[in-house]
Amino acid sequence: MSVEHGVFIVLSAITLVGAWIVIANRNLYRAALGMVLSFFGVAGLYALLNVGFLAVVQVLIYVGAISILIIFAIMLTRQVMDREVVQRNSQWFISLLVALVLFGVLGYTLAFRVADQWAVGGSGLPEKPIEALGEALVTTYALPFEVASVLLLVALVGAIVIAREK
Amino acid sequence: MDVPLSWYLLVAAALFCMGLYGVLSRRNAVAILMGVELMLNAVNINLVTFWRYVAPEAMAGQVFAVLVYTVAAAEAAVGLALFIAIYRSRDTVVVEDIDLMKG
């Protein structure tokens, strides 16, 4: 049990506790803050995997933008009896069973059946990972990159038009 | 790289199942969107872990993860704009009350 194992367990605990707050808390605002905690845990996991760029981008996009959007939406769509509204719908028991069964199947498969089937290692990260990523984005993967920018433009215009006051 | 690959995948699977439960069992539309974001995060952890452990010299995994971020951001923006528009016309975002296109 090296230090890396310990750090991994702490970060996974933060992630899963945050997710637990999201799905179990009746107060929507606290659920949103639990989601922020979970995003930080995931960013920590990326940092542990030595992919610092994705960790910072995770914080920037998820915590800095998407969480703020969701919090705004919670505040702008408040109902009068917000605290007393039941948050679970009528099919919650079935969905709990489904989620548990899915986790059981996935967990069993991952932990016992296919644990070491992939050739681990490759040849290490490139020396300048950010330059390599930038180069890949504009040479090999230029088409997905351009399509993603068009998608963002469409989403931007669409969101403004939909949410506009008529 | 002490931590075995399967541990990361287990955490991603747990996060995915929690997001799934959140989507299926909540009544508020914004809470459902939060569950969807959790699922997207789990998928991203999966992608990045596989890329890092199996083929870190090719940039495909990281590009894939960056594109998933882009799509998640676009989807959250449009989804929330839709919720706000629905709230303006129906005065509720509880999904059980807006499941008919009439009225």
Add this chain to the structure above:
Amino acid sequence: MNILDDLFVNIGQWWTNLLSDALSLPDGAVTMINGLIGGLILALLGVVMVLILTYMERKVFSRLQDRIGPNRWGPWGIFQAVADAIKMLIKEDIVPDNADRLLFNLAPVLMVIPAVLLYAVLPFGRRMVGSDLNVGALYVVAIGSLTAIAVMTAGWSSNNKYGLLGAFRVIAQLVSYEIPMVLAMASVVLIAGSMSLVKIVESQPIPNAILMPVSFFIYMAAGMAELGRSPFDLLEADSEIVAGYFIEYSGMKFALFFLAEYINMFAIAGVATTLFLSGWNWPILPTWLWFFIKTFAVVFVFIWARGSWPRFRIDHMLNFAWKFLVPLALVNLMVVALVDKLLADAGMWARAGGLLVSNLVIIAVTLGVVAWAARRSRNAKLQAIAGAR
């Protein structure tokens, strides 16, 4: 001068040797202890800077207004910060009736965290940086966007509709000014070739403020808006939405909000120094002294701006960000990229001259466009008045 320059590095080295040789601790434990102590020192540095900054702000601001400022506590009023702290501590701590207690208490803490986190990547001297991340500039942007969550929590948990409205306006300001800030930083990263703050400092024999004055102006304006200082201080304005999002806070929690603002001010001034004024990279004096001198100069400019200009209205402020700064920053980025690519093989001075000339051209064109637009709208108004007669 090298002894003085390396003073802190040597002290750190002696301490590490003490831990690993004299007490013979394993390497991992030494790293962890050093990390914890380093973090503590950086956080304390932030708080100590607040003492100096509050005094500096009140004195400079009052001199700009032709008055003396605090001069009762201690010679020249240097213990005023202590008096303020005592006042904040003995005030009653009120929690509103229907407020969410956990979130209400959590919000000031959430506000201080991103401010202190910024100190981890500032290069204070030649080899004195908390953590040399290879994505340092992006880290600064990401941490800056955490402040919005804290403001939202404060506004929401007060259970007060004026507080909520104040929080909405502050979020609009913070989010709008992130984009010009990122674009100005992007042009610096482009020139330096790396996102690591240490490498950016090392690549500036000539400060970037001279190479790219447009980026410097955009960054300073966006930085003032991110801090919530005048002329962008909509929320502190007592005549507007009665103190905005922290209307319900009193005592120590209010003190934490103020602390967060000043820690943030020093951190953003430090980032501006690193990116644009070539950090610690000047000769003769020890490098950490240069860093502090330059950062205090930037803070002085912030206070000077506060004392000189009236406050913006919210629609003016949003127009300024989206209709002026964002297009200017985009054009600047494209021109800088083009010029840098064209002059990549020329010497250092040719490159610097080319960038400076292109930036002056951008400034001239911008001023021309703004003057033309203002003249056109003035003529239209005169026409309307003449036509209505």
